[in-house]
Structure formats: C-alpha cells, structure tokens
Amino acid sequence: MKPFAATRSASTLLTLLTLAVAVGFAMPLLAMLIASVQPTNRLGKPLFDHDRPILAAQSWLDLLRDAAANYQNVLSSPIADFPLYLKNSLVVSFLASAAMTLSSAAVAFALARLNWKGRDAVFALVLASLVIPFPVVMAPLYLVFRNLGWIGTLLPLWAPACFGGAFSIFLLRQFFLSIPKELDEAARLDGCSEFSLFTRVILPISAPALAVTAILQFVASWNDFLSPLLFVNHQDLYTVALGLHMFQSQHGGAEWNSTMAATLIAIVPVLILFALAHRSVQDGIATQGLNS
Template sequence: MIRQSTFSWGKLTIQFMCIVIGVASLYPIVWMVASSFKDSSQVFVSAHSLIPEVWNFSNYSNGWRGFAGITFGTFFTNTIIIVCTAVLGTIISCSLVAYGFARVKFKFKGFWFGTVMLTLLLPGQIVQIPQYIIFHQMGWVNTFLPLIVPSFFGSAFFVFLLMQFIRTLPYELDEAAKIDGCSRFGIFSRIILPLIKPALVTAAIFEFYWSWDNFFGALIYLGKPQLYTVSVALRLFADPSSGTDWSAMFAMATLSLIPPILVFFVFQRYIVEGISTTGLKG
C-alpha cells in the first residue's frame, strides 16, 4: 500500500510539472494572440492582462494591407512557393542519396558517407559568405533560387534520417523485386518509397518548419519588397524612426503561425512514428 501511494504521488507530481512547463511555454504565444486584438498604444501598457479592454479586430485588416501597396497575401504566397519547392527538393534528393548509402554497394562508400556526416559539424555561418558570392556571380540574388536550389542537393541530417529508416527494411524485399525483373530505380520507387512514408513525412515537416522560419536567408538574398517572405515582412513593422504598429505586427505574426500549427496537428503521428523507428538498426 505504501508503494502504491508513493507511485501515485510521484505520477501526480510529474503531471503537474508537465502542465506548468506547458503553460509557461504557451504563454508567450497566448500573449501575442491577445495583443493582436489590443490598440497599439495599450500593448505594453496593459501587458500584464491577456484580455483586451477593447477588442480591436481592425489590426488584422491594417496589417494585411502590408507596405508600399504590397499586401501580406503576396508575402504569404512567396513563402509558400519557397517552402513547398524546398520541401519537394529535400524529399527527392535526400531519399535518393539515402537509398544509395543504404542499399547500393560502391567503392569508398564509407569515406563518402563520413564526408556527408562531417558537414553536420560545419556551422552554416562559415559557408554563408562563399554561397552569397557564388549566387551573386550567377545572378541569382533577388530571386527565389538561392533559397530553393540548395534543397535539391540533399541535407546530411535528412540523408542520415532516411538511411537509418531504410536499413530497418528487410533486404529480402529488394531481392524478391529483382527476381520479378524490377530495376534498381523500380525497387526504389515501388518498394522503398511507400515503406518509408513516415520518415519522408517527418523530413518534409522539419524542412517545412526550417524553410518557413528562414529569416536570415530571405533577408540577404531577397532585396525587393515584392519578393519578401512573411518573416522578413514582419520585420518591416518595426520602425525606430517613427513608431511601430505592434498590434498589426502581432496580428500578422499570429496568422503566420497557422500553417505550421496545422501541419503539425495533421501529420504529428508521422513525426512520432518516423523518429521512433529511426536508428533501430545500425
């Protein structure tokens, strides 16, 4: 009886701590959503209160107007084009490379795989300047290409994720497909891809999040307002020389959270399945 009572109190304590941590993590988002309905002058004056004194729904319409005749519809469209294309490129390139490392035998395979993994240790800031010089010489600055094309050349993290998932699949499936006359690419497209769907969705979701939040890349490569993404456009609300429309900024920031949240809740079961089954077999 003593052990049962101790276990119950311990479980209750853990659940209480999880609730406290969850509330603390969600509070900034709740505060931002509440501030999007306040007058701009009252955002920080009544920062302690989550309930606005006067609900101002016009902040969303004011923020949606954007800047210089460019509405936030354009910024959202630019972001969706970049994100969807980058996700497609990541899935295609990383799945092909992962299949090659997991199933194809070739010379110096260990060396090339080690080289790919070493790129994970390379900080992104180191390659930022050389990449900008290359893209500038190619005339890609002020286009979406610098934010899209690199995704078609693979990512070490996703290659490793997908490769570990492919290794959990029995090799007998490949041999059976070969006996039936299936080519190497046929095995990849008809056998491997359908079976690694959870890992592919997991990689797509992570790439979606990272591309959606890519502020620095969009800032240095996109110099024209009509090409701005949502993350860069939100920064334009801050104007130290005159005044910042905080309410409109928070309103558009709230709208920018909707796509990532929807993606997470729709595909969350694939995230858990993809991560939990990755790395079970070395």
C-alpha cells in the first residue's frame, strides 16, 4: 500500500527522506570506518582533500598503507591480544549457537507437536521467563557460577545456552506449529518413534527456522558485553567485546584510529554472517510481532 506517495512531488520528497534516514543511520558506521584507515594527524578530516587528492594514485597508496598500519597495530597490540579474543568469541558464539538451537528445538517440539498435560503451563512459563530482568539475577548468578566452578572458564558464556532460551523456543514453536499435523501421523504409521519424528521429520523441514535461531544466538553471544564483564575474570578468556572495552579504557580514548580499527574488527564478522542470511533473519525478527 502506498497511503502517502500519491503524487509525483510527494514521491520525490519521500525518496529524499528515505535517503536521509539511510544516511543518518549509516553515518556512525562510516565515521568509524573512515577513522580506522587514517593516520593520527588526519583524524577528523575527510578521506580525500587538497592535501590528498582523490585522483592521485599516491593518495590511494597512502590510504592503504595507513589502513594496514592501524589494523596491524591493533592485531599486534601489546596491551590486547585480539587474535586470541577473536578465537574466544568464535568458540563461545559457535558453542552457544549450536547448544541453543538444539535444546530450544527439543523444547519447542514438545510445545508444538506433542500432546501432554502441562504443555500450556510450560509455554506460559517460557513467556514469563522473558520478563525477569537480567540485573535482578546477575549478582547472585555470579555466585551460582562460582559454586559450579565455572568462574575462570568460558563456561558461563555458553553452557547456559544448553538449556534453551525463551526467545528461541518461542520462534521455533511458531515455525513447528505451521508444519501440517498429517506429517506426524504418517510418520507414526510408518513406525517412526517420537525421537526419529523429531530428528528425521521435524528438524530437516525446519532448517530455515533453525538457521535463523542459530544466527541470532551467534550474534547475541558475539555481541554480549555484560556476561563477559561479570563472569570472565582472566584476560586470556576475554571475548572481542570485552577486549575492545579493555583496549579503549587502557588507551584512554587517545588513539581514535586504532580504537576504531579494533571496533571494526569486532563488527565485521557479524556483518559477514548477516550478509549471508539477512532476509531470513529479518523475517525471524518480524515473527515476534505476529500473534500466535
């Protein structure tokens, strides 16, 4: 529907407005990108100006050299071991993503495809658990992890994902509900057990929804700042998010070009993942708004 863009001049105006919105939202990312490829003495200046004409080949060579120097500085920084933090983030995000998807799928299977007493109560509990704010439990959660012997390991960052999460369960349940019931009956007539109904029928059909769940959890774990801040006490276990925070506080915000290069290093992996699957991820988020 085009309730507003009725006339041509209105269309033009709205197109300009659309561009303004896009530029506004992209501006901080562009500012970060530009700062990350500039030497300290050019910070805050545009990429090209009369000192560095855009048409001269030398400008482009200088740009590449400066960019390489900044990113090299970050990756070989003596105060922060970014290659290690990247590895930690990758391990944590991958494990959390796999664990969350599988466990949430099992719970969602029970909520969407099985007939049992208590099902509605458990689903209500899933929704209710969304309401308990993290700050309420974060302090005692530290004590729970300490008693489990998890402080000093990466476990607090991914092991809780083995128990499913309300949002993933909700998302997968919605998808499982849309699969025709006849499929279950046919599979059962063929002598399929409940377990193989789950692994051989429901899971393969639901590959797109599983992928969305996995990607959203990967991004959430990659971006998580509070859990590493609270539960990780050793620098060898830092994730990229926490390492970035530490890197910036140690610099005192002086070297903006290195800080922005480090920031880009933290962002790019998530953007690549998103680029591979952005349509399905946005659809997954949109289903939150639909009533069941």
